[in-house]
Amino acid sequence: MSPILEINNLYKNYGSTEILKDINVSIEPGDFLVLVGPSGCGKSTLLNCIAGLEPITSGSLKIGGQDMTHVSPKDRDIAMVFQSYALYPTMSVAKNITFGMKVRGVDQATQERKLAQVAQQLQIEPLLNRRPGQLSGGQRQRVAMGRALVRDPKLFLFDEPLSNLDAKLRVEMRTEIKALHHNLGASMVYVTHDQIEAMTLATKIVVMKGGVIQQIGSPSEIYNRPANLFVADFMGSPAMNLIPAKVRKNGAGTHIEITRKDGVPIVLTDTKTENLPEDVILGVRPEDIADPAVRIGGHAQEAECLIDMVEPAGADTFAVMQLGGKHVTARLHAETTARPGQLQKLAFDLGKVSYFAPDTGLRLN
Amino acid sequence: MTKWLEEHTPKLVLAPSFIAILVFVYGFIAWTAWVSLTRSRLLPRYEIEGFIQYERLFDSPRWDTALNNLFIFGLLFILIAMFLGLILAILLDQNIRTEGAIRTIYLYPMALSMIVTGTAWKWILNPGLGIEAMVRSWGFEDFTFDWLVNPEMAIYTVVLAAIWQSSGFVMALFLAGLRSVDGEIIKAAQVDGIPTWRVYTAIIIPSMAPIFLSAFIVLSHLAIKSFDLVIALTGGGPGYATDLPATYMYAMAFSRGDIGQAASSAMIMMMVVFAIVVPYLYSELRSKDG
Amino acid sequence: MADLSMTQGVRQSQASKIALRWLLYSLLVLFALFYLMPLFVMITTSLKSLDEIRTGDLIALPREVTFDAWSTAWSSACTGIQCEGVRPYFWNSVLIAIPAVAISTLLGAMNGYVVAQWRFRGANIIFSLMLFGCFIPFQVVLLPMARTLGIMGIAGTIPGLIFVHVIYGLGFTTLFFRNFYVSIPAELTKAAKVDGAGFFRIFWSIFLPLSLPIIVVTVIWQFTQIWNDFLFGVSFSQAGTQPVTVALNNIVNSTTGVKEYNVDMAAAIIAALPTLFVYVVAGKYFIRGLTAGSVKG
Ligand SMILES: Nc1ncnc2c1ncn2[C@@H]1O[C@H](COP(=O)(O)OP(=O)(O)O)[C@@H](O)[C@H]1O
Numbered sequence A: 001m002s003p004i005l006e007i008n009n010l011y012k013n014y015g016s017t018e019i020l021k022d023i024n025v026s027i028e029p030g031d032f033l034v035l036v037g038p039s040g041c042g043k044s045t046l047l048n049c050i051a052g053l054e055p056i057t058s059g060s061l062k063i064g065g066q067d068m069t070h071v072s073p074k075d076r077d078i079a080m081v082f083q084s085y086a087l088y089p090t091m092s093v094a095k096n097i098t099f100g101m102k103v104r105g106v107d108q109a110t111q112e113r114k115l116a117q118v119a120q121q122l123q124i125e126p127l128l129n130r131r132p133g134q135l136s137g138g139q140r141q142r143v144a145m146g147r148a149l150v151r152d153p154k155l156f157l158f159d160e161p162l163s164n165l166d167a168k169l170r171v172e173m174r175t176e177i178k179a180l181h182h183n184l185g186a187s188m189v190y191v192t193h194d195q196i197e198a199m200t201l202a203t204k205i206v207v208m209k210g211g212v213i214q215q216i217g218s219p220s221e222i223y224n225r226p227a228n229l230f231v232a233d234f235m236g237s238p239a240m241n242l243i244p245a246k247v248r249k250n251g252a253g254t255h256i257e258i259t260r261k262d263g264v265p266i267v268l269t270d271t272k273t274e275n276l277p278e279d280v281i282l283g284v285r286p287e288d289i290a291d292p293a294v295r296i297g298g299h300a301q302e303a304e305c306l307i308d309m310v311e312p313a314g315a316d317t318f319a320v321m322q323l324g325g326k327h328v329t330a331r332l333h334a335e336t337t338a339r340p341g342q343l344q345k346l347a348f349d350l351g352k353v354s355y356f357a358p359d360t361g362l363r364l365n
Numbered sequence B: 001m002t003k004w005l006e007e008h009t010p011k012l013v014l015a016p017s018f019i020a021i022l023v024f025v026y027g028f029i030a031w032t033a034w035v036s037l038t039r040s041r042l043l044p045r046y047e048i049e050g051f052i053q054y055e056r057l058f059d060s061p062r063w064d065t066a067l068n069n070l071f072i073f074g075l076l077f078i079l080i081a082m083f084l085g086l087i088l089a090i091l092l093d094q095n096i097r098t099e100g101a102i103r104t105i106y107l108y109p110m111a112l113s114m115i116v117t118g119t120a121w122k123w124i125l126n127p128g129l130g131i132e133a134m135v136r137s138w139g140f141e142d143f144t145f146d147w148l149v150n151p152e153m154a155i156y157t158v159v160l161a162a163i164w165q166s167s168g169f170v171m172a173l174f175l176a177g178l179r180s181v182d183g184e185i186i187k188a189a190q191v192d193g194i195p196t197w198r199v200y201t202a203i204i205i206p207s208m209a210p211i212f213l214s215a216f217i218v219l220s221h222l223a224i225k226s227f228d229l230v231i232a233l234t235g236g237g238p239g240y241a242t243d244l245p246a247t248y249m250y251a252m253a254f255s256r257g258d259i260g261q262a263a264s265s266a267m268i269m270m271m272v273v274f275a276i277v278v279p280y281l282y283s284e285l286r287s288k289d290g
Numbered sequence C: 001m002a003d004l005s006m007t008q009g010v011r012q013s014q015a016s017k018i019a020l021r022w023l024l025y026s027l028l029v030l031f032a033l034f035y036l037m038p039l040f041v042m043i044t045t046s047l048k049s050l051d052e053i054r055t056g057d058l059i060a061l062p063r064e065v066t067f068d069a070w071s072t073a074w075s076s077a078c079t080g081i082q083c084e085g086v087r088p089y090f091w092n093s094v095l096i097a098i099p100a101v102a103i104s105t106l107l108g109a110m111n112g113y114v115v116a117q118w119r120f121r122g123a124n125i126i127f128s129l130m131l132f133g134c135f136i137p138f139q140v141v142l143l144p145m146a147r148t149l150g151i152m153g154i155a156g157t158i159p160g161l162i163f164v165h166v167i168y169g170l171g172f173t174t175l176f177f178r179n180f181y182v183s184i185p186a187e188l189t190k191a192a193k194v195d196g197a198g199f200f201r202i203f204w205s206i207f208l209p210l211s212l213p214i215i216v217v218t219v220i221w222q223f224t225q226i227w228n229d230f231l232f233g234v235s236f237s238q239a240g241t242q243p244v245t246v247a248l249n250n251i252v253n254s255t256t257g258v259k260e261y262n263v264d265m266a267a268a269i270i271a272a273l274p275t276l277f278v279y280v281v282a283g284k285y286f287i288r289g290l291t292a293g294s295v296k297g
């Protein structure tokens, strides 16, 4: 099957500033692609390029196997949901949803049938005669979704559709969008700056920074094998611990040595360390530094650490310490015995460890 | 073809207006500038002769009076209208119960034609039957108020009428400015026990600098274009006593048939306007782009 | 003791507060009288007979109300050699103002929509050039415009005046609409494009229905400007096509016969009525729209 969306060597300039550089992405039908990155990195610009709302400077773009590089938005068979929802303020909810069909000359009966279907699907039937100004944020969001759904397009585009909702509603809508994707089996491109949203929704994630793609992969690839320091730091909360360390060969294994401002260095051993330089940055997720009781066997190695701070967070407790000159977070049991200012035995699991080159920031293993 | 049309519709829609402005504003300014450098009299001539028209202009005592009047009129009109507008705005900002009605009263002159304003004040100020006659009939036989017919004073009647017409508008600008000042700053000052007048002088008024600028620009623009008011109130008289560059230009263009003088005086007016407005517009457009 | 002086102090400050309040209101009323006085004098004078004007007091109410001056002003006062009152000129102004307001508002709306929502390379420069056009003293275009109207064959005609007012109103109308439309998020246009709507469809279906407040502002502004215009009227009209402001000035300054101040005042009020009416009915919206823009800018 041909990819539903295929972007090759796309560049986008505004005047003389390059906003997007050499973007190559393709997704299969049914994929949920999430573009994630800090604000200003060019996510919306890329989405607008896909929609045809911004002309691209060079490169090509195919939707459903057809070249769409110079096709206008209305002929791309896409639907889009915007951050501000962009509902037509003077039209009723029903008119908002049917406007596209009306413009395209769809007959009245079909319009009404589709409207009823979408309204039922999103449970917005009671709102159909209201104006957008009379709706709450969550309701507007639903109407914006309805306007996209009614199109039944090849490709859905979402530009931070949840960022204007309060936290609780955001989580609810996230689940609904996921269910929607599952039920429709539709292809989606979804922009967000929220990495949790990216992890929960995506089948495929594109991490961007400064107009350049940093990594493309499934959520677990992105989470477990970040391609560089930026991705490692950006994805995951609390963020991955990035600790400067020294690599010393020692027979079959390798010693990974982490300095401490008080006392002797921590020395961990790892086996899969071919080709590592002497200086590395060690990337360890907080959950891979745990209470010894939790980690039995496996790769876990124990070390005593001086705890600086303890942050209970309900199900877990986070303990913060200083290693290699960095704040390092460990994810401990809620009932942990760790106390600030005291030594605590912690288990380090190097099974999913990442190594990065300090100079280039690229992944080494 | 349809694709091309679709892409260029916005430009095509803007084009007629833009071309009209290019021709009828910028083209015409160029024409006037050109003619101001020729010997044109009754009919325009197109051989450039240098600055003779400007020399004639600045040799003319009538133009001298007109420029002087513009200076007096502009200065007094702008300063007093701004001051009065600010005072009225501050007075109205004190939780006045009938604010709506009072604002309407202060503002309505703005809706009038300057010809109407001039006609009204001409009647009120005429010495024979106006204020002077009225006060005399009250028993003050020696009272004189003959500014309208006194060459020394006539220009001040123009100032008076212009202020009457425009100060309400300045008041509205300032009132909106006062209202747009962040309420929390004022509350913080009140909590600190700072007296009301200090809140105005130290916090509110300084934060309204952009409004002062807007008001200044609008008023100076009005002052330089003022033409109708002088025509209706004094007709430029007595003699040439209340001539302004605008009336001078008009007289040269349409009654004296001296196109060269009309063009050169119009150019001077435009330069004065641009000297004031261009830096303002430039900074406005700049800040909006950023 | 301490208590007593406290209450005294409070009482004193309360007294001075009331005094201050009185002062405040007297000042406001005084200024209100200043602004109202000319209108009052105009109305009373227009209702007096010429005899009463000569013998009476400027600010006295008419002893005997007569509408003679009004009917003279409307239908038989002399504007130079013709003596038809301001009536034909009043209708000239109507015939000039209505099309000129409508055309310049519509064009301004389209232009503002393009500049604010369909930015293209150079759109900002074009807008700046149009904006500068608002600020030129019109004296600088009088001479070439007089010749151009002649060449176009519409010198001294009502279409000629409509043309002039449309051209020189464009800058302001474009500015008003542009400032209104820039505050509308660009995503609205994008959503409509994805929905398949084109340039004109988006304008008619989405932007125009939103625009009532700014249409009110623009129409009031343009109507006031055009109705009250004198410079273009006096420069580009001839005997039969003069607007009411020019006619009024001619009545007031006509040197033939006795000076009829009551007729002058009645004519002035007639000339002022349409804009005063618009101001009283819709002025609230105008100030709201205008000041909102100017504070933001
Ligand atoms: N119309 C434009 N002209 C010039 N620069 C723009 C324009 N739109 C966006 N940009 C710039 O492009 C960059 C990317 O913007 P955007 O795609 O909106 O970022 P994101 O959606 O990732 O937050 C930003 O630095 C922004 O300033």
Ligand SMILES: [Mg+2]
Pocket: A040, A043, A044, A045, A160
């Ligand atoms: Mg964005």
